[in-house]
Amino acid sequence: MGIRDPAAYEAWYETPRGRWIAAREAALLARLLGMPGGGPLLDLGTGTGHFARRLAPAWPMVVGVDPDLRALAYATTRGGGPRYVAANGARLPFAAGAFEASVAVTSLCFVADPAAVLREAWRVTRRVVVLGLLHRHSRLYLRKRGRGGYRGARWDTRADVGRWVRALEPPPARVAFASAVLLPGGGPLARAIERLAGGRLPWGGFLAAALWRPAPS
Secondary structure: OOOOOHHHHHHHOOOHHHHHHHHHHHHHHHHHHOOOOOOOEEEEOOOOOHHHHHHHHHOOOEEEEEOOHHHHHHHHHOOOOOEEEEOOOOOOOOOOOOEEEEEEEOHHHHOOOHHHHHHHHHHHEEEEEEEEEEEOOOHHHHHHOOOHHHOOOOOEOHHHHHHHHOOOOOOOOEEEEEEEOOOOOOOHHHHHHHHHHOOEOOOOOEEEEEEEOOOOO
């Protein structure tokens, strides 16, 4: 699934609600990624490069990958530091362990075989893979499934991630979950809840999963 209008898609992030949601998601991703160790970061399914640009200041290099040529062309016009590569997430043109860390921000929600894409991300990553997913057990799912930009998306759970993880080799040394955006409207109550919860919301609409590789022997 490609982005029909990259400029309109990116413009949503400039709305008050879009800015707030993206900031909550980016903060959660950054926390799970941890402090960079000097290697590059892969943004898998980067689209317009929004999260690649947000994360770029903390990393020595960010590479955004997407098969959508129109979205990548738009991403390159936005600058911000990342470089972009056109590729299918299930067949990445990178060597094993080429990246210190990888993120996939809702991109797995629009592919037929998320386990295959995760296996490729795992292959090219040497420390941690962080997934950002649309959470089926959330208020956002009840309000937005099948509508607007969520049309055609798959909504996942922790159990789904558990099934994908069973195909990884070597198995992750640790898997951790966190979520954000409990109340997707972004009003004062929603913001207060997010500040108090600090990513420990069991039913947030944005479900993040961090998968750490075993330490090298």
